[in-house]
Amino acid sequence: MPVQKLQREIERVLGEMGVDAPVAVAFERPRNPEHGDWATNVAMTLAKPLRRPPRQIAEELAQRIDASAAGIRSAEVAGPGFINFRLAGDYLRDGLLGILRDPDAFGRGDAGQGRPVVVEFVSANPTGPLHVGHGRQAALGDAVSELLAWAGWKVHREYYYNDAGEQISMLARSVWARYQQLLGEDAEFPEKGYQGDYIREIAADFRAEHGDRFRGDASDAAMDAVRVFAVRILRAGQNADLDDFRVRFDEFFLESSLYASGQVERTIERLRATGHVFEHEGAVWLRTTAFGDDKDRVMVKGSGHPTYFLPDIAYHLNKWERGFHRAVNVQGADHHGTVARVRAGLQALGLPAGYPEYELHQMVTVMRGGVEVKFSKRAGSYVTLRDLFDEVGVDVTRWFFLMRRSDSQLTFDLDLALDQSDKNPVYKVQYAHARMCSIFRRAGLAADEVSAEGADLALLGHETEVELAKRLLRFPEEVAASAEEHTPHLVTAYLEELAGAVNSWYHAGNRDPGLRVLGVADELSRARLVLARAVQVTLRNGLAVLGITAPERLDRAEAEA
């Protein structure tokens, strides 16, 4: 990245000026293009320690900089003490060539250096079809995973679920009751049982397999048979939902395995050894307040059963011991209460304070015609993920889940999602991509046959072309920042802006045929094809990060008959 050269040069000059305090030289891209390509406020931050006016420091710095070593065309002092830099023109040319040389790598970085990170998301218990909240989490977790992979991390996607707890037992009792009712028995449905037609479907399937073998049988064995059956069906259903949503996991981690392997027991022993465990009114507590929690937490109830807190710690300790010294948990904001206590428990065991990282997302509401959609027949009390992507498509659904910051509430506007014009950002971006491919088709080329060989990129002098090229070259930074902050919405915003710039460029050619890619002088055409290819690669890679397809052609929807 060109800015690194510039940074090294500034650090050298600072040394020359006798600045001994290590100063972080911060750069930013000015919003106003008149302020150049990059700017630094280092003179202002140095004003105090050096006891000199910021503008004076800036002037001296700007004068001492060796333009060619820094890779810049100009450095000028402005405002209260900013130094604005304009990069030497050839960085655009080099950048575009770089994109064509290795298209699949454009946007990738090495911040992670191949280190492992585990990203846990969805983690729904197998008690029903996935709902829209899980959908947001699936899209978010998958995009965060992909971003981290693009940033050079070795990513492990993991799904954690409880296959033996209270919720599962309620599931079993719900299905059991429906099964009995199917057999004509007078079974009472549990008060807090799972509503929704899918429970009846499972009961019917169970009957188809087992007939009336368990009629009136409420024994543990019967309940077990129902439970195992229901969990198997629902797991398969959830897996199909995720598969069709194009989300894959490397591992499904069962909570029950933590008990089976003795890890829960070992965790409590290790916690005891720290001296932070105490007993109070018959329960076993961990003094989490010693690590920033606002109250101490029960690990083992007076009944002798552990709370969820204990396996949570055991699970994260397990992640750490598997070598994942970085872990990201994508969860609903309703879990925020567990963050402080899990971290506290892990700190007690000597893990670092910020482990694991959490990306919490707020709720999703689905709107149609200005009215909230609350129910689906199959699930009863909620809208399923499948309802959504069956109706509007996987690409649109994923984009809509990703286009907002995760910590703001998300309104899923079905009317907008179904719209196939540029009001719908997904189509806008995909269409810009398809347009580039259309140009290649006209030129008789496949996208990857577009070559920079013999192209004179200095011919890309028009303002829209320069603007577009600059925007393209920002892509790697966008990916890096989004990966670090777990913020895929920055990528959707970037792509939408880029698509706007692409459309401007493309349409400049409609107004003035001299600005087209094809049908102009050979030399020029070759240069512009390079730009078009760079655009196409960037859009494609950006969409890939988000798990969204980049079609080469979008067929116009049939007009209403």
Place this chain on the structure above:
RNA sequence: GCGCCAGUAGCUCAGAUGGAUAGAGCAACGGCCUUCUAAGCCGUAGGUCAUAGGUUCGAGUCCUAUCUGGCGCGCCA
């Protein structure tokens, strides 16, 4: 009662470690179809950044209080 998140244009939302004139899409208004696909493009207008204080060279961003909305609080899972 305590905690977390949010409050930015008519609507939906961006605004990375505090930086220069707060941005985008939609809606509104005015233009543009013998096109490298108008599912589009060009332009105009639109803001006391919830409110009140504070910190400093500088605050949408940090601190305090208040108001509004969402979520959470357990020997629940």
